[in-house]
Amino acid sequence: MRFLPINLNSFLIELKDLNETLRLFDMLNELSSKEITLIIPAMKTLLISFNKDLTTKEELIKKIASLDLSKSFLKKQDSKKDLVTIPITYDGEDLEEVARLCKLSVKEVIKRHSSSEYRVAFCGFTPGFAYLSGGDKVLKVPRRKSPRISIKRGSIALADNFCGIYPTNSPGGWQIIGSTTLSMWDLSKNPSALLLPGLRVRFVDASTLDSALDSKTRCDETILSYDMMQIDKLDKAIEITKMLLPATIQDLGRKGQEKQGVSSAGALDRASFISANKILGNEENAPCIEIALGGFSFKSLADIKIAITGATLPITIKRDGVEIRAKSYKVLKIHSGDEVILGMASHGVRAYIGVFGGFKVKKILGSASSDTLANINPLLIKVKTKLFIDDNASKLTHTHIKKPSLLPKVGDIVVLDIVLGPRTNWFSYQTVSDFLTQEWLVTPKSNRIGIRLLADKLIKSKFEDELPSEGTLNGAIQIPHDGQPVLFLADHPITGGYPVIANVANYHLDLAAQIPIGAKIRFNVIADFDEIRVK
Structure with missing residues (x-):
């Protein structure tokens, strides 16, 4: 295990592979520890948040490091009830690009994809978005260099060793090969997600099906009102x-x-x-x-x-x-x-x-x-x-609250404290210096998902390899391929595949949410990047 910093009450555990990751995830859930407040599993990592009133980071890491991961967690699931069949229309706008990257014909890409069996490894990015592992190894493609602002729900895409289905309209950087009318996310059902960890998945070419799907399975939005x-x-x-x-x-x-x-x-x-x-x-x-x-x-x-x-x-x-x-x-x-x-x-x-x-x-x-x-x-x-208005809600005593000092305005330079990590080492010393010394402009593309930043010098990773998707938190500063940082806010994706160079300190998250378009941000390091050693 390798332990990497995230913020003042969170850290990332890096493991050997998916099997070891899910084994540790299972063991930590079995412990039902009140010290741990959040666990987000991903391909080779677990993101852990903890209650600082009940434990310290060092004590919890020592406890986790002592666990035996020698036993395999994954179990065989061969029953029909564990298999979900997804109809797909191979009409994706990146299908030809995927074929080029894999040095295959479009027909061969379709054949390999539809003949593979996948397994749901974990969910993240958006609600109901399942990371499907175990497909044809030849169909390994990188993410797009610049993510799309919006991808239509039902889109089926590839990235790294995974296949995924977008359950809602959302941003994304995966290579789209097709689409499905089957709903991945339905708030009227429990669970709301069609695909949950452990299930097996197969794709069937929709053009070969005899009849249309029942309308209840189609990608309709569920809005409770x-x-x-x-x-x-x-x-x-x-x-x-x-x-x-x-x-x-x-x-x-x-x-x-x-x-x-x-x-x-x-x-x-x-x-x-x-x-x-x-x-x-x-x-x-x-x-x-x-x-x-x-x-x-x-x-x-x-x-x-x-x-x-x-x-x-x-x-x-x-x-x-x-x-x-x-x-x-x-x-x-x-x-x-x-x-x-x-x-x-x-x-x-x-x-x-x-x-x-x-x-x-x-x-x-x-x-x-x-x-x-x-x-x-x-x-x-x-x-x-x-x-x-809920007149039946419980009422407490009125509290006098002093109005806080003035919040940032357009043109201001706002200093946010950050903890470097967990992927600061994906960037050169000079690049990290550029990130810390520049003033970052808040752009009009900012919203509740994240603050999109721009400066003269873009931030580029020193590695060409793709980062396996891993957990993210409110305050994570992610660096996509275009080099323009995104500071995640409350509606952020649970997991992401771009490296996080740093995380905003918990006590500055409210301030970050109040920085207007046209203001600038400068980052102040309160904790340098360093692997957390088990003592």
Whole structure:
């Protein structure tokens, strides 16, 4: 085993192969240790997060290093119920490129792919995205040099030694060879993922099938909404009247769904989110609205109390034709018929609108949070949407929260503390120096998935080899082939195949989420890269 740093309460375990990785994963799950809060398996690694109140990094690593991995974890699974057959249409835009890379004809690529049997090794990247191993070794191709911004759900692609099926529309860098109408991810089912670790998979050319698939198996999006909830006509509510940019419902995120490839998502600026609820006397996890950059308005359909936190923006209450200026980080009493108007943010990006009692939202996988990468929308917000208030939620004592110092604005240079690793050694000394000494511009391509950065000197790996996919966390700074870093935020993929040069310190994640487009970031090292030795 090799132990590599990630951040202040996480590390990466590098192992010999997939078999050894899954064996250790199984053993750690059997231990049911309260010290370990998260395990993300991948091809040759396990990402471990731990509770610093219960153990130290050194103690936990010593405990894990003492485990015996000599026994094989993988078991034979030959029953028909363990086999999933996937119909495929070989119409992928990279099919000819794959044939060229493999020095085969397109016909031979199709023959080899459809005659192979795969096994689900692990899930990640996006919810329901299964990494399928064990296919024809000749069909080993690199990822694209520059990932696509959006790949259509149902696309079937190759990268490294894996095959994968995109369960939702998402970014991606794999080589697309075909597509399927079979749904990989269905929130109305339990489990939601069709493919789970251990299952066997075969692909069948759809052109050879006699009949179409049942419509229930097709790639339709499942959106849970108020239609699936019990709403009392007397419930208090607000109605959205203006929205310049997408707004989402958030809580503190969903936990324990990593085996299906689901990240926690949740409020990007957790401190501001919690402040809104504490000011109102709500439970700290009560659902709030998260907006970006302002330009958001709503009309109250009842007498309610609200609090607005996070980004600095003008707040106006329009009551009986009179405009009243209001302050953030205060309990605001809103009358029925009032319109609350939020202007554009001067500092920061994300603002939170909390309401006394919290919003009534149907939870998905244990959380009210929207996940933009996974396309999980417990409540889709748009103009004229009515958001109902949970009057039955438990109430606590109102807490006075002091408004924090000004957040970053356009043109500012923001310093973020980082821990180097786990793949800093994939870059030359000069490249790491360029990464640390440059000021990185936040570009308009940034969103809840990640902050996309740009500077004069691009960051290139010194290795031509592909990195086997491995776990990532909120705050990971990943370097794709184009050399432009991506700083992952809450809706990030669970696993990724580009090297992570560093991770933002946990205490600066809220600040990172508030850095606007047009500001710049400079990284400050608080822990150098070094393999963690077992003492």
